[in-house]
Amino acid sequence: MQVNTTRSPRPIRNPLTRSVDAQSERIMIRLFEEADVRVDGARPQDMQVHDKRVYTRILTNGSLGFGESYMDGQWDCDALDQLTAKLLRADIDKKVRANWSSVVHVLRAKMLNLQATDRAFKVAEHHYDLGNDLFQAMLDPRMIYSCAYWPEANNLAEAQTAKLDLVCRKVGLRPGMKVLDLGCGWGGFAKYAAERYGVEVTGFTVSRDQVQLAREVCEGLPIDIRLEDYRKASGSYDAVVSIGMFEHVGYKNHRTFMEVVHRCLKDDGIAFLQTIGGNRSTKAVNPWFGKYIFPNGLVPSLAQVARAAEELLSVEDVHNLGTDYERTLLAWYENFERAWPTLEAKYGERFRRMWRFYLLSAAGSAGERHQQLYQIVLTKIGRPQPDCRLG
Secondary structure (H helix, E strand, O other): OOOOOOOOOOOOOOHHHHHHHHHHHHHHHHHHHOOOOOEOOOOOOOOEOOOOOHHHHHHHHHHHHHHHHHHHHEEEEEHHHHHHHHHHHHHHHHHHOOOOOHHHHHHHHHOOOOEEEEEEOOHHHHHHOOHHHHHHOOOOOOOOOOOOOOOOOOOOOOOOOHHHHHHHHOOOOOOOOOOEEEEEOOOOHHHHHHHHOOOEEEEEEOHHHHHHHHHHHOOOOOEEEEOOOOHHHOOOOOOOOOOOHHHOOOOHHHHHHHHHHHHHHHEEEEEEEEEEOOOOOOOOOOOHHHOOOOOOOOOOHHHHHHHHHOEEEEEEEEEEEEEHHHHHHHHHHHHHHHHHHHHHHHHOHHHHHHHHHHHHHHHHHHOOOOEEEEEEEEEOOOOOOOOOOOO
């Protein structure tokens, strides 16, 4: 499944365009300088501009124009993560005026339930079903597509194994337990928990490619991988785990997600949620990420998670792994670039620039603490407090 990377249309030029572009250039250069970013400078975070029409494009289309212009080769940067961190620190996104495409995007998110059941499979078709070859090249051998845990790890494989074990210990897994994995990916957690802790796992994912591979790697283990939306989950489990899926739930469905957890969790069970977290509550995703990477995705705030759990679940522990996420993203980027010669023929150069922008801008955001990475342990109200404050 190829992602939509069709080249964006160039601005239509008219007799006033040259004057507008010159004015846009002056404005953007001033804003970049406020962020300690120089145009055509020699430092890693500096932008090398190849097409001066990019300034008007960014002013007109904001973050969407910024990302698309990079995909189109209108500018380059040796350290996109550092550039992103600089721009976020200076609040450049707030200084570039809002445009109609962004306004429409926000209004659409408010008026529609973009993560409704009938839209649940869209993100899989657009992103997770791009090709298992891409993710096998980028991720660790277990194919864990979420933040790793680095304190004592020397490489990505060790860090992901450490994260999986941390999750298992936080929910107190013991042989014979039944575990529900909402957003099971390629089965990495399910396989680890079944092999190391002797539990039974039922996993839900909306990705056909993930289901196919997960069933292969988990063959012979007490693991049931289902191609279903999380809202279809039922049964009674000792632990409910969701690692890196809550970002696809959407603010209109946060409460529904918690109701599913409450419904499926035994009275004395423990639930675990790992999610990217924003510093403020929002109702619409970054336009570029929404168009090219995670359609209809939404990074929740800690406040939104807590509100969704009110009167259903008690928050027992919150662990912020934000800086670990930056290191994880950079490790994925290094793997991707190393494997690119084997991927190039299938995916093409514009995809490479899109994927590079995705991984490095996300790393810059995590490094700047613009986004967090939360591990949250929850229980049913009234249950004795578990010993889950690990790490």
